[in-house]
Amino acid sequence: MHEHNIIQYTSILCAVCVAWRKAAHLTPRLWSKLCLPLKDRKPVIPELEWVKEWINRSRGLPLDLYLNFKTQSGISPAITSQFMETILGFSHKLRLLDLEGHISFFIPLFSLPRSSLPQLEEVYLEISSFFLSNIDEHLAYLHVPRQIDTFLGAPKLRHVEFIEKDDNPILKQFALPAEQLTSLKLTSTIIDPSDFDPNAYIDILCRCKDLVHLRVDLGEHFEPDPVLFRKHLSISLPSLKSLDISAHRISGNDVNLLNCLTTPHLEELTLRYDLQNLDALTSFQHRSSPALSSLTLIRLWPSTGQTDENLNQTLIALLSLFPAIRSFRMQDCVFDSDKLLQALASTEGRVLLPKLTNFEFRAPHDIDDIDDVDMLPYELVPMILARSWKDEIKVVDGLLQLQKVVLRFPHFVEEDFTKLFELPDLVVDLGTFP
Numbered sequence: 001m002h003e004h005n006i007i008q009y010t011s012i013l014c015a016v017c018v019a020w021r022k023a024a025h026l027t028p029r030l031w032s033k034l035c036l037p038l039k040d041r042k043p044v045i046p047e048l049e050w051v052k053e054w055i056n057r058s059r060g061l062p063l064d065l066y067l068n069f070k071t072q073s074g075i076s077p078a079i080t081s082q083f084m085e086t087i088l089g090f091s092h093k094l095r096l097l098d099l100e101g102h103i104s105f106f107i108p109l110f111s112l113p114r115s116s117l118p119q120l121e122e123v124y125l126e127i128s129s130f131f132l133s134n135i136d137e138h139l140a141y142l143h144v145p146r147q148i149d150t151f152l153g154a155p156k157l158r159h160v161e162f163i164e165k166d167d168n169p170i171l172k173q174f175a176l177p178a179e180q181l182t183s184l185k186l187t188s189t190i191i192d193p194s195d196f197d198p199n200a201y202i203d204i205l206c207r208c209k210d211l212v213h214l215r216v217d218l219g220e221h222f223e224p225d226p227v228l229f230r231k232h233l234s235i236s237l238p239s240l241k242s243l244d245i246s247a248h249r250i251s252g253n254d255v256n257l258l259n260c261l262t263t264p265h266l267e268e269l270t271l272r273y274d275l276q277n278l279d280a281l282t283s284f285q286h287r288s289s290p291a292l293s294s295l296t297l298i299r300l301w302p303s304t305g306q307t308d309e310n311l312n313q314t315l316i317a318l319l320s321l322f323p324a325i326r327s328f329r330m331q332d333c334v335f336d337s338d339k340l341l342q343a344l345a346s347t348e349g350r351v352l353l354p355k356l357t358n359f360e361f362r363a364p365h366d367i368d369d370i371d372d373v374d375m376l377p378y379e380l381v382p383m384i385l386a387r388s389w390k391d392e393i394k395v396v397d398g399l400l401q402l403q404k405v406v407l408r409f410p411h412f413v414e415e416d417f418t419k420l421f422e423l424p425d426l427v428v429d430l431g432t433f434p
Contacts, residue, residue, distance in 0.1 A: 031057035035066035036083075048086045055090045062095035062119050069101030077104045084108040095119050100126040103144050103170060111145060115153030123151060126163040129170050148174045161185040172200035178207035182239075185215040198229050201257070205235050215244035216257055220273045220299055233260040244270035244296075258284055266290035269322075272298045278317050285321045294327040295319070299364075301334040312339035316352065319344075325353050326400075329360040341379035345386035347399060354399050356387065360406040365434035376412055381419065388423045402426055408433050 031054055055063060065087065069080050080101075085108045094117055099106060106127075129144075151157060152175050160181055162171055169190065178184075184204070190196050201216065208214075214237065240263045246256075259280050269292055302311050312335075319325070330337070343352050361380065387402045404427040405420070412430075420428045 028059040028061045032061040033064045037068040051086045063093040064096040065094060066098040069105040080105040081108055091116050092118055096122040098124040103127050103129045107143055110148045110150055112150045114149045117154045119156060120154040121156045122159040124161045127170055128165040151176055159183040164188045164190060169197050169200060172197060176204060178204050179209060181208055182210055183213040184208060184211055187217045189219055210239050211237050212239055213242040214240055218246040229257055229260055235260050236262045240266055242268040246272050263288045263290060266292060268294040270296040274303055278314055281318055291324050292322040293324060295325050296329040297333055299332045308336040311335050315340050316343045319352050324355055326355050327358040328353060328356055331362040332364045334364055337377050338379040341377055341383040345383040347386060351399055357400050357403045359402055362408040363410060376409060376416055384420055388426045
């Protein structure tokens, strides 16, 4: 849920003076976004005429709607239904929907027939469907349609994001126009694999032939063994350029989703939490043969029975599979990366990532015992120096030099990077941590 204080800001603006209020009322763009966060406090929703006035002031502009109806706010389905019904009087204007809360709070919206949202372009849903103890809320929940067709027949819908929040997955409850989507993000906080429904993911992905951006994040605490995706599964995404995926280690007869994908035009790859065995990554590269230009590794650490040295060897082998990479990013990774940095520093023989021009390293920022992981890697600065140079004499055929490095550490002194600032063609961004 994106936080917006647009109601507060416009109220302040209109209260300055009559002239400012008049100017604000005559500026449709100010009223084309409506955000109502009701969380962690007892909500007070006034008479709903203000909603109509607000939207009418947006005139011909489409409407972006942000609603956060969390159960702990004390809000009831009856109140949210009244609010939603008022909003849906303008359903033809809705361009963006960003909704967070229990599914029963949005019954009027999810009961709409297909083709009710002709201007809809983006949908972000963080919806839960757990059992409600309050009798009124539970009765409202019983009126939620078994299949929600609201988003079908929305010809402009291209971007969809789902966050599944509990042990009752809702993805399969929504019918989506998958064939027309270009961006899809699926995030799950489900930990118990028995509550995870891979068929819901398979169904939508097999129909997303025009997908350009895909993120499937099953969470770092997800324990997929023994059931996930079957080995025979094959999903082709011919238009996909950006893939962000949980790379959980799988044992037994099942595989990670990455094993099932063919993405010949992939340019950007993000791997989270773990690395599969190298054979799986090699198979993906051979099957898709993508000219990968960007690789991001997030929250990697040695798995059970794996050492830092093992992980470094796997990463070096992984990077050798994609020699066209220009951007390499490591974020919140908890392992000694000096061996990997040494390999990147070598400019003799077969150079690792010869086209690398952008490098980013962000130290972990939410580890309980960070004493051993927040220190500057010993080989970091030497690697950057080896991949940059001051004069043309040092140029190696086919090897590009670094153009920009982004570094984020909780504790450092600028003297650690003095030599980097002496390189005239290198941009060094130390920024603020995290």
